[in-house]
Amino acid sequence: MLIKIANGWEIPESLATPEDVMLNRRAFLAGAGSIAAAGGLPDIAFAAADNADPTADLYPAKRNPKFKIARELTPEKVNLTYNNFYEFGSHKKIYKTAQALPIRPWEVVFDGDVEKPFKIGIDELIRKMTLQERLYRLRCVEAWSMTIPWSGFPMKDLVALAKPLSKAKYVRMETFKDPSVARGQKAAWYPWPYVEGLTIQEATNELAFLVTGAYGKPMAKQFGAPLRLAVPWKYGFKHIKSIVRFTFTDKRPKSFWEAVQAREYGFWANVNPKVSHPRWSQASERVLGTDVRVPTQIFNGYGEFVAHMYKGMEDERSTWM
Numbered sequence: 001m002l003i004k005i006a007n008g009w010e011i012p013e014s015l016a017t018p019e020d021v022m023l024n025r026r027a028f029l030a031g032a033g034s035i036a037a038a039g040g041l042p043d044i045a046f047a048a049a050d051n052a053d054p055t056a057d058l059y060p061a062k063r064n065p066k067f068k069i070a071r072e073l074t075p076e077k078v079n080l081t082y083n084n085f086y087e088f089g090s091h092k093k094i095y096k097t098a099q100a101l102p103i104r105p106w107e108v109v110f111d112g113d114v115e116k117p118f119k120i121g122i123d124e125l126i127r128k129m130t131l132q133e134r135l136y137r138l139r140c141v142e143a144w145s146m147t148i149p150w151s152g153f154p155m156k157d158l159v160a161l162a163k164p165l166s167k168a169k170y171v172r173m174e175t176f177k178d179p180s181v182a183r184g185q186k187a188a189w190y191p192w193p194y195v196e197g198l199t200i201q202e203a204t205n206e207l208a209f210l211v212t213g214a215y216g217k218p219m220a221k222q223f224g225a226p227l228r229l230a231v232p233w234k235y236g237f238k239h240i241k242s243i244v245r246f247t248f249t250d251k252r253p254k255s256f257w258e259a260v261q262a263r264e265y266g267f268w269a270n271v272n273p274k275v276s277h278p279r280w281s282q283a284s285e286r287v288l289g290t291d292v293r294v295p296t297q298i299f300n301g302y303g304e305f306v307a308h309m310y311k312g313m314e315d316e317r318s319t320w321m
């Protein structure tokens with residue numbers, strides 16, 4: 001983000017394994033365990049693959065075939081070891097430090113303009129929802145992309161549970177704050193906790209998805225366990241991790257990166273190859289796990305689902321700011 005590591009997206013060719021996940025997930029999961037055991041990747045990166053998670057029985061969730069990717073899935077080991085999670089460090093190799101995050105007990109608060117504010121434990125919340133798997137592409141503002149099998153539930157189901165009042169126009173989301181486990185939060189120049197926001201219309205769009213699992217099992221901590229957002233038509237920084245609070249409000253929330261540098265990280269942050277980041281082009285992206293660079297698509301290729309929400313904003317920086 002602010003600190004750009006030159007060619008930080010480069011992945012050794014040896015990590016670009018052939019993709020067999022889609023064909024046989026169960027076999028792949030077994031295989032992933034043995035890769036870790038064989039020393040291909042530290043076991044710790046696979047920490048979420050064990051059965052200790054109280055919701056492990058819900059995975060793998062049934063795939064929703066509506067969401068097509070036309071690209072290979074990013075190998076799990078690439079994804080597990082290349083992350084943005086500034087709470088645990090401002091570089092990509094946070095998978096070890098992120099294991100310090102306790103993800104049970106975990107409570108999620110719903111407040112602001114709702115019928116009745118409440119708190120709910122993550123396991124109760126997950127079991128109230130019907131999990132499904134969706135294959136989504138993720139386009140980071142840093143011009144790299146991945147394709148991930150997320151498991152979770154539509155955000156509109158969560159909004160329905162929250163019962164917002166009609167005056168609520170936005171939902172503001174917040175990550176945990178605990179500098180004793182997340183040392184990155186000791187960096188006082190960042191406005192912790194991490195905050196993101198969507199309009200209610202965006203939050204109830206069928207693509208907006210709350211993620212609880214990945215690669216057919218509960219999500220690893222580095223992905224933002226136990227609850228993270230996926231809005232694939234928006235740049236990756238909107239995909240807030242490890243959420244503890246949803247606040248419904250009539251005021252547009254100021255998101256973390258917007259508070260750090262509004263000129264570079266806007267509220268809308270819709271993927272748009274024509275709107276350059278002030279310091280680099282967004283015209284193309286590096287596909288992680290491969291040596292391929294592909295053209296970036298408007299709304300990351302998800303225009304059929306979301307373009308109607310941004311009528312009149314098409315060719316302006318307003319799709320971004």
Ligand code: MTE
Binds near residue numbers: 085
């Ligand atoms: N959420 C929190 N709480 N902290 C972060 O630093 N980084 C964001 C987003 N969510 C971030 C976050 C950015 S910049 C990206 S690109 C994605 O998470 C990366 O998700 P991944 O690590 O699963 O690829």
